[in-house]
Amino acid sequence: MLIESYDLEIEVSTHSTAHFEYEAHARLQVDISAALPYLNATLSRGIYLPEKNALSWRHEGHNIGFWPYKISVDHLDSKEEAREIVERLVGMVNQVWEKRDEIEPDRTTHKRLQPLELYRLLPRINCKRCGEETCFNFSLKLAAAQAELASCRPLYEDETYRTQREQLENLLAVKWPAL
Numbered sequence: 001m002l003i004e005s006y007d008l009e010i011e012v013s014t015h016s017t018a019h020f021e022y023e024a025h026a027r028l029q030v031d032i033s034a035a036l037p038y039l040n041a042t043l044s045r046g047i048y049l050p051e052k053n054a055l056s057w058r059h060e061g062h063n064i065g066f067w068p069y070k071i072s073v074d075h076l077d078s079k080e081e082a083r084e085i086v087e088r089l090v091g092m093v094n095q096v097w098e099k100r101d102e103i104e105p106d107r108t109t110h111k112r113l114q115p116l117e118l119y120r121l122l123p124r125i126n127c128k129r130c131g132e133e134t135c136f137n138f139s140l141k142l143a144a145a146q147a148e149l150a151s152c153r154p155l156y157e158d159e160t161y162r163t164q165r166e167q168l169e170n171l172l173a174v175k176w177p178a179l
């Protein structure tokens with residue numbers, strides 16, 4: 001097991017003015033640098049920066065950062081959620097590390113998600129059910145991890161959008177990777 005233990009720090013986020021949020025930092029006793037290219041190969045739309053020895057990943061509305069001795073996550077509603085997500089992230093790193101012989105490491109830096117790429121897959125009917133005036137506005141928020149895909153109800157209620165929804169889920173890494 002790569003990460004056997006960690007110290008968890010949970011603090012009130014200073015970045016969010018919209019509502020009360022937490023961010024959490026798992027301080028590791030082991031350097032996970034060697035695992036980052038394997039994580040990069042596994043996570044949809046992770047952004048690996050080899051020169052900084054860091055990997056960022058947007059998932060379920062959270063900005064997640066993997067560093068040599070730290071894993072950070074923000075946009076957390078409660079301390080319980082912080083503990084649960086950090087535990088899952090640590091478990092994921094350990095699983096990827098266990099399976100590294102089956103994974104081709106990826107040391108490239110993936111492109112950032114582009115709103116237009118998302119917009120093309122949305123229903124583009126501007127129904128406003130997500131709270132946005134247009135699907136394009138929603139795509140801007142999706143790309144910035146400020147909106148959840150599930151807020152677009154037509155995608156989930158109308159089976160004709162199924163393929164688009166699955167493509168969006170992959171792009172946005174809505175699901176945890178199957179390891």
Ligand code: SF4
Nearest residue numbers: 126127128130135152
């Ligand atoms: S709910 Fe979906 S289809 Fe309706 S405006 Fe929002 S993004 Fe577009």
